Amino acid sequence: MSLRARLVLAAAYLLVVVVIALEFPLAVNIERRAQSEFRSTVLGYAGVTASQIADQVGRITQAEAAGGSGSDQDRASVDRVVSAYATQSGARVVVVDASGRVISDSTGEAAPGTLYETPERPEFQQAISTGQPSFDVRPSETLGQDLLVVVVPIMDGSTVVGAVRFSAPLGTITHRVHVAWIGLVLIGLAVIAAGLALAWVLATSLAKPVHRLEHTAEEFGSGNLRARASPDGPAEVAALATSFNRMADAVGSSIESQRDFVANASHQLRTPLTGMRLRLEAIEQEGGPAAEDARKALAEVDRLSALVDDLLELTRASLAATTGAAVDLSRVAADAVERWWTQAGEAGVELRLDAGTRRTVLADAKDLGQVLDNLLENAIKYSPGGSRVVVRTLDESAHVVLTVADDGPGIPEAERERLFERFFRGSTGRRGGPGTGLGLAIVEELVTRWGGTVRLAPSAPGAGATFEVSFPALGSAASAPNAPRDTGADGRQTSERPAPVPAPTDS
Numbered sequence: 001m002s003l004r005a006r007l008v009l010a011a012a013y014l015l016v017v018v019v020i021a022l023e024f025p026l027a028v029n030i031e032r033r034a035q036s037e038f039r040s041t042v043l044g045y046a047g048v049t050a051s052q053i054a055d056q057v058g059r060i061t062q063a064e065a066a067g068g069s070g071s072d073q074d075r076a077s078v079d080r081v082v083s084a085y086a087t088q089s090g091a092r093v094v095v096v097d098a099s100g101r102v103i104s105d106s107t108g109e110a111a112p113g114t115l116y117e118t119p120e121r122p123e124f125q126q127a128i129s130t131g132q133p134s135f136d137v138r139p140s141e142t143l144g145q146d147l148l149v150v151v152v153p154i155m156d157g158s159t160v161v162g163a164v165r166f167s168a169p170l171g172t173i174t175h176r177v178h179v180a181w182i183g184l185v186l187i188g189l190a191v192i193a194a195g196l197a198l199a200w201v202l203a204t205s206l207a208k209p210v211h212r213l214e215h216t217a218e219e220f221g222s223g224n225l226r227a228r229a230s231p232d233g234p235a236e237v238a239a240l241a242t243s244f245n246r247m248a249d250a251v252g253s254s255i256e257s258q259r260d261f262v263a264n265a266s267h268q269l270r271t272p273l274t275g276m277r278l279r280l281e282a283i284e285q286e287g288g289p290a291a292e293d294a295r296k297a298l299a300e301v302d303r304l305s306a307l308v309d310d311l312l313e314l315t316r317a318s319l320a321a322t323t324g325a326a327v328d329l330s331r332v333a334a335d336a337v338e339r340w341w342t343q344a345g346e347a348g349v350e351l352r353l354d355a356g357t358r359r360t361v362l363a364d365a366k367d368l369g370q371v372l373d374n375l376l377e378n379a380i381k382y383s384p385g386g387s388r389v390v391v392r393t394l395d396e397s398a399h400v401v402l403t404v405a406d407d408g409p410g411i412p413e414a415e416r417e418r419l420f421e422r423f424f425r426g427s428t429g430r431r432g433g434p435g436t437g438l439g440l441a442i443v444e445e446l447v448t449r450w451g452g453t454v455r456l457a458p459s460a461p462g463a464g465a466t467f468e469v470s471f472p473a474l475g476s477a478a479s480a481p482n483a484p485r486d487t488g489a490d491g492r493q494t495s496e497r498p499a500p501v502p503a504p505t506d507s
């Protein structure tokens with residue numbers, strides 16, 4: 001996981017914990033306060049109602065005790081008060097006398113005289129017997145929501161003459177609480193989002209110098225020994241960048257002195273080798289018994305010269321790329337085929353070119369020519385007479401691919417992994433005569449120098465070898481000012497005949 005992702009995750013964890021720790025108690029508090037406010041309001045209504053109807057209920061209770069039913073005027077007066085407060089509070093209001101019989105019901109469901117103080121309604125019992133108000137919250141099946149039930153005794157002096165019950169649905173209150181909760185959740189989410197945005201900005205400012213350092217290390221690793229990190233950002237990262245630069249200085253100068261040594265040694269070897277060759281040629285020309293030995297020694301000098309040349313080339317190839325230019329790979333392929341035409345003919349190998357229209361890559365034309373020279377040299381050298389070598393360029397979306405395919409002996413499975421190692425010579429190479437084992441190593445250096453890759457394409461045993469080089473494409477146009485010479489009707493360049501001007505081979 002990236003540094004930025006870790007920092008943002010840590011911030012997210014902290015923010016979520018803090019928001020929950022703050023908002024959860026607040027949410028519980030909001031619910032409690034809403035319920036207690038509602039209870040006080042309903043209790044207030046019940047108290048006022050009880051005091052306003054106390055006289056009437058007292059008289060009705062007395063009349064009932066004497067066997068009557070109280071005056072209609074009192075009952076009507078109770079009904080009026082009950083219905084007024086029921087409308088104001090939105091609750092159902094039931095008034096009972098001291099024996100628990102209904103005097104008035106705001107909904108009219110319970111008829112006057114009905115015994116209402118039953119075991120299912122214990123709240124009346126408590127209010128009438130203790131003279132204290134009672135509260136209860138219970139679910140109502142008919143309304144499908146909770147009800148707040150408040151019962152207040154009706155006092156005539158110090159005597160309990162009845163009770164009034166307010167049952168108010170808690171729906172509106174619950175709705176209000178839920179709205180408040182949603183508000184809290186939204187505020188919490190906004191705080192988390194703002195915190196995360198801030199964390200992202202901070203994490204980015206921390207991660208950027210680390211990424212820059214990583215990029216420099218990659219650049220250094222891919223051969224640019226001059227790549228250095230800028231020591232900015234947080235103190236720890238700046239210190240790391242400074243240490244990296246010190247290490248890069250040490251490693252860079254060590255690698256450079258090694259390269260210089262190899263380059264100088266190879267260069268210095270050239271002059272004595274030329275001198276040796278001249279002397280051996282002279283001995284060979286003199287004839288006599290020493291001539292044969294001189295010829296053999298000349299072959300060794302040739303090998304040594306080839307090795308010195310390849311070492312120099314490898315040193316050059318492993319230097320970081322300077323500035324490249326747009327190079328048409330199809331054109332480079334056509335030129336290489338032209339260069340190798342004569343040599344291929346002499347070896348009895350048919351050389352074909354299958355290069356399409358312009359395929360542009362950012363590179364150095366000389367480097368690409370060298371890549372093709374090494375691949376073609378191998379293909380021609382290791383393929384028996386009568387076989388065919390095909391050079392092809394293709395467009396593969398963002399890449400331009402160059403392949404050199406032969407139908408020679410191919411590469412044994414066991415050797416494929418080591419093919420690009422320096423000084424590695426395979427069984428075919430050893431059978432095929434002199435060689436340095438550096439050709440493919442040079443190819444790999446030159447290709448990676450320009451951001452490309454080279455690989456041996458999979459093939460069946462004995463079905464030849466196909467080397468595939470791929471570069472990021474700069475863009476390909478259907479036609480170009482320097483379009484290849486032999487362009488077929490389909491726009492593909494084909495060549496099956498000797499090039500018009502045979503170029504001298506430089507192998």
Ligand code: ADP
Nearest residue numbers: 378379382425426428429435436437438439440
């Ligand atoms: P060299 O050709 O001097 O031996 P290279 O690095 O060019 O060195 O090649 C390494 C080995 O890869 C060769 O020795 C040979 O065994 C094998 N090889 C390279 N190209 C081919 C090819 N076209 N067909 C068969 N074998 C090949």
